[in-house]
Amino acid sequence: MAGTSIKIGSAVIEVVQGDITRQDTQAVVNAANEQLAPGGGVAGAIHKAAGPQLWEECRTLGGCKTGQAKITRGYQLPAEYVIHTVGPVYSNTPQNAIDLASCYHESLLLAKNHDIESIAFPAISTGVFGYPVAAAADIALQTVIAFLKEHGQPRWVRFVLFGENDYLVFERALLNLAKKG
Ligand code: AR6
Numbered sequence: 816m817a818g819t820s821i822k823i824g825s826a827v828i829e830v831v832q833g834d835i836t837r838q839d840t841q842a843v844v845n846a847a848n849e850q851l852a853p854g855g856g857v858a859g860a861i862h863k864a865a866g867p868q869l870w871e872e873c874r875t876l877g878g879c880k881t882g883q884a885k886i887t888r889g890y891q892l893p894a895e896y897v898i899h900t901v902g903p904v905y906s907n908t909p910q911n912a913i914d915l916a917s918c919y920h921e922s923l924l925l926a927k928n929h930d931i932e933s934i935a936f937p938a939i940s941t942g943v944f945g946y947p948v949a950a951a952a953d954i955a956l957q958t959v960i961a962f963l964k965e966h967g968q969p970r971w972v973r974f975v976l977f978g979e980n981d982y983l984v985f986e987r988a989l990l991n992l993a994k995k996g
Pocket residue numbers: 833834835836846847848852853854855856857858859860902937938939940941942943944945946975976977978981
């Protein structure tokens with residue numbers, strides 16, 4: 816899997832093009848809805864690949880609010896855990912950016928608290944929820960970089976972009992942020 820990576824201390828941030836359900840990271844992140852129900856997009860793909868036990872566990876969790884995150888096991892996925900986070904529905908308000916940053920921050924915090932060493936994120940909110948991908952990429956990467964500077968873990972953070980254009984947007988954003996230090 817070709818990709819681009821940078822180091823933040825001893826941690827690595829990597830951007831690749833691929834399918835989130837095929838990642839061998841210890842956790843994968845699901846762009847979920849507030850019911851944590853299997854939907855379309857990433858959520859549909861993750862539930863399909865994990866099998867029905869994932870929904871059995873999700874339905875016991877009492878949903879998840881926008882900007883928050885909850886953790887389950889990964890069942891039939893290669894990943895041991897799924898971290899479910901609910902992105903904002905884009906409406907071009909300052910609160911959208913706060914909520915999107917919170918998704919990444921809360922997911923990383925859950926990962927750290929479970930001693931998860933490697934995690935893969937999709938581009939949360941940029942599909943059905945309509946967040947423009949360039950703006951979403953900046954928020955995603957800035958939030959992860961700030962978290963790794965403060966906490967130093969998880970040691971491996973991978974962004975998995977489904978489409979080539981989204982991949983190129985995330986790659987450019989990563990390299991620009993790396994240049995700024
Ligand atoms: N691997 C990686 N990325 C993917 C995959 C995949 N297998 N499939 C789609 N993407 P979305 P959202 C990309 O709509 O905007 C669901 O129905 C996709 O191209 O999955 O946060 C939920 O149940 C896009 O770039 O998430 C919610 O109701 C990105 O993942 C709602 O959609 C996110 O697209 C969440 O909407």
